[in-house]
Amino acid sequence: MKDFPSCFGENGVQVADSSTSKTAQNLVTCVYQCRVHGRSCLITVTWSKNLMGQGLSVGIDDSSNQCLCKVDVKPWMFSKRRGCKSLEAFSCKIDVFWDLSSAKFGTGPEPLQGFYVGVVVDRQMVLLLGDLRREAFKKSNAMPLHSNAVLVGKKEHVSGKKLYGTKAVFCDNGRVHDLVIECDTASGNDPCLVIRLDSKTVMQVKRLRWKFRGNHTILVDGLAVEVFWDVHNWLFSTASLADAVFMFKTCLSSDRLWATQSLSNANLLQSSFSERFSDTRLQGLGFSLILYAWKNM
Structure with a gap:
């Protein structure tokens, strides 16, 4: 499967997937x-x-x-x-x-x-x-x-046990936001997924074992930002290092693009972004951030 953009193929830098060390x-x-x-x-x-x-x-x-x-x-x-x-x-x-x-x-x-x-x-x-x-x-x-030049997409890998953070700018010349994902899967209870922006909770998903994949819309700087998540590996993988994948996509059009597509697995989330990235940007449809969150067991 091609990564985005296609320039970084076999002879370039590969972005890790769930099997990467x-x-x-x-x-x-x-x-x-x-x-x-x-x-x-x-x-x-x-x-x-x-x-x-x-x-x-x-x-x-x-x-x-x-x-x-x-x-x-x-x-x-x-x-x-x-x-x-x-x-x-x-x-x-x-x-x-x-x-x-x-x-x-x-x-x-x-x-x-x-x-x-x-x-x-x-x-x-x-x-x-x-x-x-x-x-x-x-x-x-x-x-x-x-x-x-305008930053239109970013893919990043972060690791942790409960908290996963990065910085993100969702629009041209916009504010730099502190983005934190929190999820404690070590406890025996059904975990809760929380996403905070500048220390403010903007999204919360309870009963995560039943809702380990999905999407939700939040507002950032007056823009609608579609949030996709797939935390299946966090909850059900037996590997010593498990990853979840998140995507934050600004929607500058009434067209929700492929937001309504079901996310059958993390690879679909990655491929949807890589295959449609160029077209969506040329239509002026905003910025995309893919975040791989690796949980240290």
Whole structure:
């Protein structure tokens, strides 16, 4: 099954599924939509972390999810913490610049500060990540575009025993929200699933053993956000490491898309997102976050 976007296939970075070992779970994949020479494209940035260190991958897809080019920086030694690679797509030159030599990391694979990653097309900066903006423009000798790339999708892996948290922005230039999922399956009682946003409870699912899959709509920043959950493995798996999958999808249209589809298993939730991601974004239908929550038994 293809992951999103298709650029990261067999030879790229794979996002873990339920059979993946614990060491492979520290991955965050972000998808940005931008325009290159008047054509819509998706830029995927994947941050990884394992025993070898930090890794970075950048891929560019066209609007049909066809991979045009990619850069894969494997967990590096110090000499590879900065660099540049030139590629070609859309009949133009594409340069990917990065400098993480002074980057500061938290517990996850994404750097917090002291870094930049830039994608330059014919000397125009179409995507720039990080706080070292001045250094990035100086190194690349690029000019900024009037229209910035927009974050349209994110896939993340988190682990814990009861609490699973991340940060999320659900609309362009929106607030950064603290998102926490709480579920205690260790007790003998039928567990309850609670989702909090900025410490406020926005969703609660009781009798979870009967409602281990489903969907519900919440409001965030005035937007309707559809929440899908599948916690079957948390409740019924005998593995030492079990995962649940959640998706948060903003709905900017009266069309609920595929929200009414039944979620038969976690793979369906993943494939629905990966197969329809490009089309829904091109229709202007918002942002999607997939969160894999791994329970340490």
